[in-house]
Amino acid sequence: MDPLSPHTSGSAALGRRFRVHGERRISGRTTLLEADDLETRGPVRVELFDVSGSDGAELVKDFRTRLRAFEELEHPVLSPVLSGGMRGGSAYTVTEPHHGAWVGDLVGERFRERVSRREALDIADVLLGALETLHERDLVHGHIGPRTLSLADDGGVNLLLLATPPPPGEGGAAFGPQDDVAAVAELLETMVAGEEPGDDGDSPAGRDAVGEAISALVADGTDPDPRRRPADASEYRALVRRAADALPAPAGRHVARGEPAEEEHVQDEPEPAPRRRRMLWAALALVIALLGAAALWAVTNQGSDPVGARMPDLVGTTPSEAADRLAELPVPLEISYEDVRSDDVEAGLVASSSPESGGELSEGADVRLSVAAGPLTVLMPEVVDSPEQEARLALSEAGFTDVEIVQEPAEGQPAGTVIGSDPEEGEQVPYDTAVVLTVVEGVTVPDLVGSTEEEAVGALDELGLESAVEEVEDSARPAGEVDHHSPGAGSVVEEGTLVVLGVSTGPEEDEDEEEETPEEENPRAEGDQDDGHTAAAPPDQDQPDEPEPGESEQPEPCTSGGWSQGDVYPEGSRVVHDGTEYEAQWWNSDSSPEESNEWGPWRPVSSC
Numbered sequence: 001m002d003p004l005s006p007h008t009s010g011s012a013a014l015g016r017r018f019r020v021h022g023e024r025r026i027s028g029r030t031t032l033l034e035a036d037d038l039e040t041r042g043p044v045r046v047e048l049f050d051v052s053g054s055d056g057a058e059l060v061k062d063f064r065t066r067l068r069a070f071e072e073l074e075h076p077v078l079s080p081v082l083s084g085g086m087r088g089g090s091a092y093t094v095t096e097p098h099h100g101a102w103v104g105d106l107v108g109e110r111f112r113e114r115v116s117r118r119e120a121l122d123i124a125d126v127l128l129g130a131l132e133t134l135h136e137r138d139l140v141h142g143h144i145g146p147r148t149l150s151l152a153d154d155g156g157v158n159l160l161l162l163a164t165p166p167p168p169g170e171g172g173a174a175f176g177p178q179d180d181v182a183a184v185a186e187l188l189e190t191m192v193a194g195e196e197p198g199d200d201g202d203s204p205a206g207r208d209a210v211g212e213a214i215s216a217l218v219a220d221g222t223d224p225d226p227r228r229r230p231a232d233a234s235e236y237r238a239l240v241r242r243a244a245d246a247l248p249a250p251a252g253r254h255v256a257r258g259e260p261a262e263e264e265h266v267q268d269e270p271e272p273a274p275r276r277r278r279m280l281w282a283a284l285a286l287v288i289a290l291l292g293a294a295a296l297w298a299v300t301n302q303g304s305d306p307v308g309a310r311m312p313d314l315v316g317t318t319p320s321e322a323a324d325r326l327a328e329l330p331v332p333l334e335i336s337y338e339d340v341r342s343d344d345v346e347a348g349l350v351a352s353s354s355p356e357s358g359g360e361l362s363e364g365a366d367v368r369l370s371v372a373a374g375p376l377t378v379l380m381p382e383v384v385d386s387p388e389q390e391a392r393l394a395l396s397e398a399g400f401t402d403v404e405i406v407q408e409p410a411e412g413q414p415a416g417t418v419i420g421s422d423p424e425e426g427e428q429v430p431y432d433t434a435v436v437l438t439v440v441e442g443v444t445v446p447d448l449v450g451s452t453e454e455e456a457v458g459a460l461d462e463l464g465l466e467s468a469v470e471e472v473e474d475s476a477r478p479a480g481e482v483d484h485h486s487p488g489a490g491s492v493v494e495e496g497t498l499v500v501l502g503v504s505t506g507p508e509e510d511e512d513e514e515e516e517t518p519e520e521e522n523p524r525a526e527g528d529q530d531d532g533h534t535a536a537a538p539p540d541q542d543q544p545d546e547p548e549p550g551e552s553e554q555p556e557p558c559t560s561g562g563w564s565q566g567d568v569y570p571e572g573s574r575v576v577h578d579g580t581e582y583e584a585q586w587w588n589s590d591s592s593p594e595e596s597n598e599w600g601p602w603r604p605v606s607s608c
Helices: 010-014 056-071 117-135 177-193 209-221 233-245 260-268 273-302 319-327 388-398 453-462
Strands: 018-025 030-037 042-049 081-087 090-095 149-151 157-159 334-340 350-354 366-372 377-379 402-408 418-422 428-430 434-440 466-472 482-486 498-504 574-577 580-584 602-607
Touching: 018 042, 056 081, 056 090, 056 388, 117 157, 117 177, 117 209, 117 233, 177 209, 177 233, 209 233, 319 334, 319 350, 319 366, 388 402, 388 418, 388 434, 453 466, 453 482, 453 498
Parallel strands: 334 366, 402 434, 466 498
Antiparallel strands: 018 030, 030 042, 042 090, 081 090, 149 157, 350 366, 377 428, 418 434, 482 498, 574 580, 580 602
């Protein structure tokens, strides 16, 4: 398959998964494809983001951060994000389509026949309501405009979510909520003008009450000084609503917000007596039905034994949720956990239980919950023609944990480029399959973590590699030691490649450290072992597992780098977090070691 990029034919690059029937450029790096998903047999939109160039690694990191955040959002105006990741050297996102017309395709002389000035205010209000959801989570949209907002004939409003990192804000600063506000104000001006705003300085909104209100809103939202604009969508929405409430209600279709004043007026009007009686009878019938359902549940689930219970369906729940549901049963249970591999349940969730759902439970019954530790089989992604680091990342995301690199000479290809893989792309193989990547030969980056800055710089210089140093605060390593480096150990690169060394400035001083009781004097250090009974729930997430005897006296040295949210950690990876070294029990990318427990993705190894 050809590398996937905005400069490659969508049909050629995506033919195995999507049937592309429309394509348009959003920005210099981003292309939007209208396509049919051949796996789900439904229409989708595919965002392609070109991550080539020297800043590709940073772009990929920002893209993945936004993608993960957007996948958790639910809002009727925001296009739902279905999936995304890396494919063929480019980043992509799949979203649900919205059946409507892009505002950019509507602007023109006939635009006001579709959307009035008053309706444009309400569309801006709805749009700001969606942005509130983003800004409350410290997220920004970054791409609001006529090419990302669509309007349906039934009045629906949809804003396309793009995982492409937004451009810099005013003066090169990081894009912020005030920049989203300015984009909404410019879009409002475009809608009331029926065309892209000109440079003549004359507002197209008009000189009547509606026009003056809109002109004032546009001026507030596009103030040249970002500090004088509304701070976020919530503040700007309050201004938009205040202006809209003072104007006559619109009569068009694109009226997507409720009018609080009108709703209160309706509630104050006396309701006809027959309708009230019907509602009372309906409410009474609902109460009787609920009581009957509760009685039926009690008979069905409790049986003739007043203290008996039946096993609930816990598949797909988290272990803590499952423990809480089991604790609500009228019988005490002995609960234990085991790790399994499952293709049907997401890692970290309950994959099965013993007894199975519906099984009868008696007092003291043994219940075993099997928790998914990752997929049983994984699909080999496309890695050929990708840089080796990017290929490793794609393999980690797919669930592969054993990767071997073989170097071979090749002309016309940069060092480290993948020219072959075993298994090949598209093969479905067991999760623990060893992957062999054949790459163009070059210089192998050594493992420099734990070395002093001088040692690391000297080693790189001997290999013909350039070096740069970045300070790392709050690292568990002593000052002057390498905490991490990029490219990482084992990467195959061209001679002269720049390797960035993250050098520790020293661990942060803990004010409470001196007040802690020495471990040898702590009465809980000995004899405080489990009494043999299995807990009804996993241990508290804030408490790491008790170390083995002797381990606390001679802790293993912390030789791993610090944990970083968003990085991918294959099974067996080790990190240092809050004074403890952890080992990944399965591959994960967004689970903090703070969430560690006997069923979680991290296992505490030693104290630092």
